[in-house]
Amino acid sequence: MISQEEFDRFVKDYNEDYILLLTRASRRHYDCLITSFMVLKDFYNLVQMLFDSGHYVYGVVPYPYSFRADSVLLKMLGFDDQEVENIFGFLDHVRETQGMEFEACLEAGTVAMCARPN
Amino acid sequence: MNPATIADRIEAHIDQLIESWTLAVRSDPRIESDDNLSLPELIDHVPAIIEEICTLIRSGETPGVKNSHEARVNVYTRFHQGYKGRDLIRELSLLRITLLDDLMEISSNQTFGITAQDRHDAATILNLYLDEEMRYAISIYSNPPNGSQRPSIDSD
Numbered sequence: 668m669i670s671q672e673e674f675d676r677f678v679k680d681y682n683e684d685y686i687l688l689l690t691r692a693s694r695r696h697y698d699c700l701i702t703s704f705m706v707l708k709d710f711y712n713l714v715q716m717l718f719d720s721g722h723y724v725y726g727v728v729p730y731p732y733s734f735r736a737d738s739v740l741l742k743m744l745g746f747d748d749q750e751v752e753n754i755f756g757f758l759d760h761v762r763e764t765q766g767m768e769f770e771a772c773l774e775a776g777t778v779a780m781c782a783r784p785n
Numbered sequence: 786m787n788p789a790t791i792a793d794r795i796e797a798h799i800d801q802l803i804e805s806w807t808l809a810v811r812s813d814p815r816i817e818s819d820d821n822l823s824l825p826e827l828i829d830h831v832p833a834i835i836e837e838i839c840t841l842i843r844s845g846e847t848p849g850v851k852n853s854h855e856a857r858v859n860v861y862t863r864f865h866q867g868y869k870g871r872d873l874i875r876e877l878s879l880l881r882i883t884l885l886d887d888l889m890e891i892s893s894n895q896t897f898g899i900t901a902q903d904r905h906d907a908a909t910i911l912n913l914y915l916d917e918e919m920r921y922a923i924s925i926y927s928n929p930p931n932g933s934q935r936p937s938i939d940s941d
Binding site for chain 2 (some may be wrong): 712715716718719726727728730731732733734737740754782
């Protein structure tokens with residue numbers, strides 16, 4: 668079993684990675700971002716499963732994984748209007764390049780790895 | 786087929802459900818934390834929650850840690866909006882009533898061919914999902930992170 672300190676580090680790493688990926692999206696750096704989000708989703712699920720075991724407390728609450736249509740959350744995280752628009756643009760980008768919604772893409776897993784231009 | 790019909794019917798009038806729920810929250814004198822929220826801030830993630838519940842109803846999945854992401858977003862934002870824990874629970878209770886009322890109305894329409902078992906299964910998923918959110922909320926509010934200025938479960 669991991670220690671509380673290790674768990675805290677997991678949460679900190681997750682939060683940093685989450686902001687990093689959103690920041691990439693906010694600057695329209697969309698390449699291979701889906702793959703990165705897939706990996707991060709697994710990490711997030713791990714954190715939540717560990718927390719759900721009841722053995723740990725949050726020193727810091729992890730950022731919620733979803734950012735679907737939630738400008739309130741994104742602004743709370745410090746993104747401005749243009750950046751929020753670019754993040755939502757990533758969802759459009761996923762729909763155009765993968766032919767499915769972002770959430771469906773995450774469920775599809777490796778089938779939807781890096782987008783390849785036609 | 787019928788679970789999908791239920792989910793489709795619920796999603797077809799999300800806007801009306803949100804309107805009913807918003808009205809219930811705004812007029813509930815026991816909820817105080819919403820006073821400073823604009824309408825978009827109040828509605829915030831609730832449509833996404835309903836959509837995620839519908840997805841689970843369609844697939845027949847049991848709500849749990851790995852498929853209730855939108856619920857966790859809601860807890861996160863409410864916590865950081867300064868919502869009291871008890872107000873969040875009441876707000877979710879009102880959402881539960883709104884959705885169960887709607888489910889009853891949908892299933893009573895015989896043209897949809899929804900059986901008592903279909904209704905029961907959908908209600909179970911709906912209840913378990915909202916219970917999952919409440920469980921998470923209680924975990925966060927009862928052990929607020931270090932240095933947090935957020936209110937606890939009942940800060941009166």
